Amino acid sequence: MRIGIPKEKNEKETRVAVVPVSIPKLLKLGFEVIIEKNAGEKSGYxxxxxxxxxxxxxxLDEVMKSELIASIDIPDYSNMKKGQMLACVADPFRNLKETRKIIDAGITLMSLEVIPRRLSKGQSMDVNSSQDNLSGYKAALMGSQHIAKMVPMMMTSAGTVRPAKFVIQGAAVAGLQAIATAKRLGGAIQAIDVRLAAKQDTESLGAKFIDVPGWKDAESSSGHASLFTDKGLQEAFDNSLMNAVKDADVVITTARLFGADAPKLFFGKDNNERMTKEMKEGSVIVDMNTDTGGNIVGSKEGEIIEKDGVTIIGIPMLCRTVPNTASMLYSNNVTNFVTVLVDEGKLVINQEEQVLTGDEGGISAGYGGILIAEDGKLHNNHTKLMEAMK
Structure with a gap:
């Protein structure tokens, strides 16, 4: 068995899919490991x-001849042959044409971010969680660096300094880490989410959960957030959130919908348009999702701008700013994942393995598992992707 690790072709990408510390584990599984020259250079390896x-x-030519290719973004697969395996973050819903080309080439495509979220076995393989955790950490730091005041409360002979106020929207992995980091910095934290489980999670980290009158859970069966549909509840949500945002020094938005553009911060269009006008002069917004349309009206991907006296940080994929650690965690995910592909020294796709195929009608809810396609055919459990490709 041979696994190949190419250098990432995206110039903005600083990470590498496998780091040196993972090599002995891969060798023990029976792999020969081929790394493209300078693949780990940007991440310090x-x-x-x-x-x-x-x-x-x-x-690169030799790397891409390997039976299994592991990368972060989709690599140059033009010289890959039918039957070769590709494990990466393919983001198939946003890369429909590219995904179709890979499937038509007969490449076995495994998209690592499409992991059944409620499958306990898959937690050590979950690239979303490992990378979002770092991004949430960096979001809190960047927000703190761009406000013109101290974050913690200080009692000095010259007077008392009140703590900076953070509002964090979305309390999944990135949001929870942003809360934890802002709390360690000494900030006063409020958080909001549409999922019922988020209230207990945020409060356990020391944040105050923003209550919405008449609030109902909005979590899908697959564990992803969905959107409120009740107009009255949407209005109540917007009012509660706007009251918190008006008084905030830092607002961090983390909401990301699987297979769709990022939702705006507010349900109401008018609220989204006037948000920065309502905020305090000198306050900061960190929009973590500008690569998928952004949560904030006016944010720009890869840029830090000012609007109505408010600084908007629109740098996506903040995990790339800590590439050494991000690569190490991603590498651990990959190394754990490939164990499900190995059977008696051979690479095998086990159709009974739920990490690969999910559980249609159950934990996967139409999103299948990591296995997107094999032998030129989209896996049957990926019903939502089938619909998107029509």
Whole structure:
């Protein structure tokens, strides 16, 4: 068995799919590990470190001949052959044409972010959680760095400094880490989410949950957030959130919908348009989802701008700003994942493995598992992707 790790072709990508510390584990599974020259350079991993652990450094052409290719973004698959395996973050709903080309080429496509979220076995393989955790951490730090005041409360001979006020929208992995980090910095935290489980999670970290009158749970059976449909509840949500935003020093938005554009912060269009006008002069917004349309009206992908006296940070994929740690965690996810592909020294797709195929009608709710396609055919459990490709 041979696993190949290419250098990421996206110039903005700083991470690498496998780091040197994972090489012995892969060798023990029976893999020969081929790393493209300088693949780990941006994340602080030298070729010599890979070689010391038993990997081989080679050209991209040699890497892409491997039975299994592991990367972060979709690599250049033009020279891949039918039957080869590709494990990456394919983001198939946003890359429909590319996904179709890969399927038509007969490549076995496994999209690592499409993991059944409620499957306990998959937690150590969950690239979403490992990377979102780091992004949430960095969001809190960036918000703190861009406000013109101290974050913690301080009692000095010159007077008392009140803590900076944070409002964090979305309390999944990124949001919870943003809460925890802002709390450690000494901020006063409020949080809001549409999911029932979020209230207990946020309060356990020391944040105050923003209550919405008549609030109902909006969590799908697959564990993803969905949107309120009741107009009265939407209005109540917007009013409660706006009251908190008006008084905030830092607002961090983390809401991301699986397979769709990021939702705006408010349900009402007018609220989204006037948000920055309602905020305090000098306050900061960190929009973590500008790569999928953004949560904030006026945010720009990859830029830090000012609007109505409010600084809006629109840098997505903040995990890329800590590439050494992000790569290490991603590598752990990949190394844990490939164990489900190995059977007696051979690479095998086990159709009974729920990490790969999900459970249609149950934990996956139409999204299947990591296995997107095999032998030129989309997996039957990916019914929502089938609909999107029509």
């Amino acid at each position: 030298a070729d010599s470190e890979y070689e010391e652990k038993g990997a081989k450094i080679n050209s």
